[in-house]
Amino acid sequence: MELFWNQLVSDLKAHNMLEGLVINVWNEPDIDIFWHRSWPQFLEYYNRATKLLPKALPGTLLSGLAMAHSPILSYDKWHTWLQLIGAWEREPDTIIPDFAVLRAQYGVPDKPVDANEYAALDEQDPANSVYYLSQLERHNLRGQRANWGSGSDLHNWMGNLIYSTTGTSEGTYYPNGE
Structure with missing residues (x-):
């Protein structure tokens, strides 16, 4: 893991690619096709990466965890890992209340949140985009439109x-x- 991140950090610095950079350490680790190992091993990886990157890239923002599943109270992976959370992939109006409960339950401070990959493929049209963008603005979230291409x-x-x-x-x- 360190070899990969150290090479990436070196390349980012060498090519002057740091301004405005936000790093999402791993996308959708709760889906087996994106993380083939155990959840505890992912947590260990993420903890190591989130310690290494701020030291190597001071001032660069980290985003994540960008899970595929919304932060609902019944989803155990959010409970086992909430203190490291900062991003998810669903519309904010339906999950902000549960996220606020979970954040309060674990004493996590109110920090900027990234909504990674908003809008399913069939929702990528002007009407849905207006809805998503208005919700992102309403809840003061940063958002990245989903890219469903392969x-x-x-x-x-x-x-x-x-x-x-x-x-x-x-x-x-x-x-x-x-």
Whole structure:
């Protein structure tokens, strides 16, 4: 783990890529396809990474844990790990109340929260975007639109905010109207 992070830190510094940087240490570790080991091992990894990175990159913000499942009171992984939490992937209006209860239960201070990957693929249209953006603003959250592409499409369409005249990366790109 240290070899990876040390190389990344070195590259970020060498290429002057630190301004405004927010690092999400791991995305969706509660889904087996993204973390193939035990939950306690993930917690150990995350603790090590969140100690290493602030020392290596002073002033850089850390975001996370970006779990796939919302912070509801019945989900045990939130309980086992809340003190390290800062991000999740669902609309804030339905989960802010539970998150506030969990934060108070564990004495976690009120800090900036990142909503990682808001809007499912079928919700990526102007009407839903207005809803999500208004909720992010209402609850003073930072948000990142979900990107449901795979392979080259992961980067080609910028979370479905642009399209191409050919439907491939060979065409001319245009905004999709949002």
